[in-house]
């Protein structure tokens with residue numbers, strides 16, 4: 001039987017001491033076949049607590065998959081294995097969204113469903129093998145409406161907290177936290193009284209490596225990335241960490257410690273968005289119009305600022321190299337062995353990962 005994957009090029013894992021751009025065709029790896037296709041949400045999180053990130057696919061209503069199914073495929077250090085159903089949790093489409101994080105601090109990533117309409121969380125704790133049935137937590141936001149939320153550890157106690165943004169008139173630009181503690185979520189507390197600037201995209205990570213998660217925000221007009229560091233209790237005033245950022249290709253942004261120095265970095269995925277992958281005019285060309293060129297770039301944190309973004313993988317699934325495979329629908333970054341970061345694109349159920357190519361040279 002001929003699998004499509006036979007057409008991919010396999011290479012041994014490479015570790016490099018100095019910075020070099022890795023062509024995806026040299027190092028692409030198939031980490032999983034036929035997992036997560038048509039899923040509504042995909043995560044790369046450590047569900048069984050062995051330090052290696054596992055693949056999680058959440059389905060709302062795909063054909064042939066039970067509504068609310070959460071599929072899990074564990075990392076064995078290089079690939080994903082043993083795909084199975086780990087939870088069924090049906091939820092209201094349109095105002096409930098799944099997140100993942102370790103809410104109870106046991107080292108196992110839990111499934112969390114935030115319900116923006118009812119202002120509540122349903123938490124399905126990982127038991128190391130699958131997820132237990134969800135427990136409901138009502139959030140006390142004093143009447144404010146949550147608009148955007150993240151699970152991240154603001155106060156460094158290894159339990160992920162719910163941080164969120166409330167854009168209504170009384171709270172414009174204000175950020176709040178409900179701390180996870182003692183099996184409950186605290187009443188909402190103000191952590192930043194104003195974002196102090198207009199932002200178009202926001203993410204969370206620990207950019208200075210002190211264990212407290214920080215807010216990063218991008219302003220598309222000024223082309224500036226700013227970081228508001230956490231002191232474990234509040235967010236400090238935002239400061240510019242990267243300016244003159246070229247957003248021409250409208251990339252996907254992620255936060256991850258790519259070079260594994262303990263400080264989260266800004267990851268930029270120039271996603272290819274056109275669907276006409278067999279169109280000859282794309283062959284050998286990069287960055288057409290608003291389409292990305294399948295490159296991955298990293299802006300490394302030194303704890304005070306980001307370096308200028310550098311490509312570290314090029315042509316990660318550009319159709320001219322992989323003529324039989326449609327452009328990737330999804331990109332994600334994590335670590336399958338717990339030590340090396342892997343940048344992954346997903347295309348029709350295939351998870352294709354390339355390891356971070358060694359340490360970046362100092363600039």
Ligand SMILES: [Ca+2]
Nearest residue numbers: 046048050052
């Ligand atoms: Ca794992």
Ligand SMILES: [Ca+2]
Nearest residue numbers: 102103104108
């Ligand atoms: Ca947990």
Ligand SMILES: [Ca+2]
Nearest residue numbers: 153155157159
């Ligand atoms: Ca916490």
Ligand SMILES: [Ca+2]
Nearest residue numbers: 206208210212
């Ligand atoms: Ca921090």
